Amino acid sequence: xxxxxxxxxxxxxxxxxxxxxxxxxxxxxxxxxxxxxxxxxxxxxxxxxxxxxxxxxxxxxxxxxxxxxxxxxxxxxxxxxxxxxxxxxxxxxxxxxxxxxxxxxxxxxxxxxxxxxxxxxxxxxxxxxxxxxxxxxxxxxxxxxxxxxxxxxxxxxxxxxxxxxxxxxxxxxxxxxxxxxxxxxxxxxxxxxxxxxxxxxxxxxxxxxxxxxxxxxxxxxxxxxxxxxxxxxxxxxxxxxxxxxxxxxxxxxxxxxxxxxxxxxxxxxxxxxxxxxxxxxxxxxxxxxxxxxxxxxxxxxxxxxxxxxxxxxxxxxxxxxxxxxxxxxxxxxxxxxxxxxxxxxxxxxxxxxxxxxxxxxxxxxxxxxxxxxxxx
Numbered sequence: 001x002x003x004x005x006x007x008x009x010x011x012x013x014x015x016x017x018x019x020x021x022x023x024x025x026x027x028x029x030x031x032x033x034x035x036x037x038x039x040x041x042x043x044x045x046x047x048x049x050x051x052x053x054x055x056x057x058x059x060x061x062x063x064x065x066x067x068x069x070x071x072x073x074x075x076x077x078x079x080x081x082x083x084x085x086x087x088x089x090x091x092x093x094x095x096x097x098x099x100x101x102x103x104x105x106x107x108x109x110x111x112x113x114x115x116x117x118x119x120x121x122x123x124x125x126x127x128x129x130x131x132x133x134x135x136x137x138x139x140x141x142x143x144x145x146x147x148x149x150x151x152x153x154x155x156x157x158x159x160x161x162x163x164x165x166x167x168x169x170x171x172x173x174x175x176x177x178x179x180x181x182x183x184x185x186x187x188x189x190x191x192x193x194x195x196x197x198x199x200x201x202x203x204x205x206x207x208x209x210x211x212x213x214x215x216x217x218x219x220x221x222x223x224x225x226x227x228x229x230x231x232x233x234x235x236x237x238x239x240x241x242x243x244x245x246x247x248x249x250x251x252x253x254x255x256x257x258x259x260x261x262x263x264x265x266x267x268x269x270x271x272x273x274x275x276x277x278x279x280x281x282x283x284x285x286x287x288x289x290x291x292x293x294x295x296x297x298x299x300x301x302x303x304x305x306x307x308x309x310x311x312x313x314x315x316x317x318x319x320x321x322x323x324x325x326x327x328x329x330x331x332x333x334x335x336x337x338x339x340x341x342x343x344x345x346x347x348x349x350x351x352x353x354x355x356x357x358x359x360x361x362x363x364x365x366x367x368x369x370x371x372x373x374x375x376x
Contacts, residue, residue, distance in 0.1 A: 001372060004080045006030075006073075006127065007052075008061055008091035008118060011353045012039040012338070014330060015090060015133070018360025020049065022368055024088070027053040028076060032060055035346040036353065042339040061117055065124060077125050086190075086371070089125070092133035092180075092355060093118050119151045123158040128190050129367065132183040133355060136166055139181035152183070156202035160185035163204040163211075169355075170222050171215045172362035174331035175254050175300045180355070182363060184209075194371070210369055214362040217246065227299045230285045235318055241298045251315060252297035255325060258334040263324035265338050268347060270320045279318045295321070301329045304356075306348035326351040331358040 003024045007016045010029040020026055029052050031037045037058050044051070054076050057064070064073045080087050093114040115134065122130050132151075138144045152162055162185040169178040191198055198204050225245055247253045260266060272279060278292065285296030290309065295301050297315040304326060306312070312321050321329075323338050330351060338347050 002083075002085040003088060003368070003371070004085040005088050005090055006077065008089065008121070009093050009114075010040055010091075011036045012350045013043060014332065014354030014357050015092065015360045016040075017047075017332075017336075018355070018357055018362075019090065019364040021361055022364035024364060024368070025053070027080065028055070028057065028073075030057045030059070030061060030064070030091075032058065034058065035342060036350055039338055039342065039347075039350050043336055046337045047333075047335055061114070061121055065117070065121055073121075073125060077127065086129070087127040088367075089122055089127040089130040090133075091118055091131070115147075116151065119154055122160070122185075123154065126159075126187065129184065129186045129371075130160070131363070131367070132185075134181050136179045136181055139164075139166060148181075155185055159188045161188050161191055161198040161202050161204055162186075163209040165211050167359065167363070168219045169331070169359040170249055170300060171217050171219050172356070172359040173216045173248050174329075174356035174358040175249050175251050176302075176304055176329050176331070176356055177300055178303045178356060178359075180359075184367065196370075210366055213369060214365045216362075217249070222246075222249065228285060228296055230283045231296070233280060233282060233284050233294065233316070233318075235280075235316055237316055239297065245298065247298075249300045250298050251295050251301055251329065254328040254331065255297075258324065258328040258332075260322065260324040260328050263322075263327070263334065263337075264340065265323035265327065265347070268323040268338075268340070268344060269325075270344055279313055279320075282313055284315050304329045304352050306352040323347045323351060330354060331356045333357070 005016065005019050005024045005026045006028040007026055008030045010016060010031040013029070016026045016029065029040060031040065037056060041056065067073065077087055118132065138148050155162060162183060164181060164183040167180055167182050169176045188202070197208060226242070227245065228242060241247050241250065241252070282292055282294040284294055285299060287293035287295070287302050291311050292313060293302060293311065294313040295315045301312065304312070306326065313319070314321050314325070326348060327336055327338070338350060342350070
């Protein structure tokens, strides 16, 4: 079974990379934002990954629904199917309209409407499976949950059997507290062909999908650990990781693993206009404020979503974190590089927009195992 991926809202390719490192082939990438697209292409060159078979589509996915031309999405999907390839759609529509800390406009917001458009695209093109990723507000907030359940009903009525879970990047080994709802669906005919049982409600039973298999840490256990809290800011110091904590989930571990001081993006960070005083007054580990949160070296990071005055400070240096350090917090391989000529605003927006690589890879491995694992 050859697994071919069509990626939508691709950003800089963090989700795609997780699938590629698991044996899937990304054959098509769609992204409307030029800096994201540019970073996607540049990073693949640095990683020595081939261009997707069907290239890049820079534009609104609404155009894909309306296009029935010779080189339309339908033509490309059918080409894969005619070659006996199993086709998957993956994507995380922009989420500010469902985020408590964002616009919170829900299904009526311009970004919110894109979630419905993505579902419409799935139902129109009929991939063998799909992945939908979004903020936890879409799943947990009563105002938005009805919309989420409606989208699931639309997918069920179109012949898809689904499973969903609220995941956290920490569970997969990323040093970041980032919760997301993941909805995965498979064509009913595919599950019948693979003799995989499902319910009359078009849902895969709780024990029927191996969500736990590639989870490294229990989120409940993580939050119970005695993580360091707030300590005085001591610039350019060294401290040993407290005993009993999983180093893999700490900022410092990933800074060292990715050799952030030697990384091509190491010197890309914002410098203050009014001197360093403001940076020096925030304690290490103090993330209580809406802005100017100082990371703790031996703790995981808050959600890496840079912008809207969300500023993360280096644990033991009197500055904001660098692009290289942000990439490490997103658990990317150290070989992943953001274009050096990207503006700092676009660079941080690009990095914060993506799904943490370790979570992407864990979810891709879960889907692969569900579809047959080593027998594929």
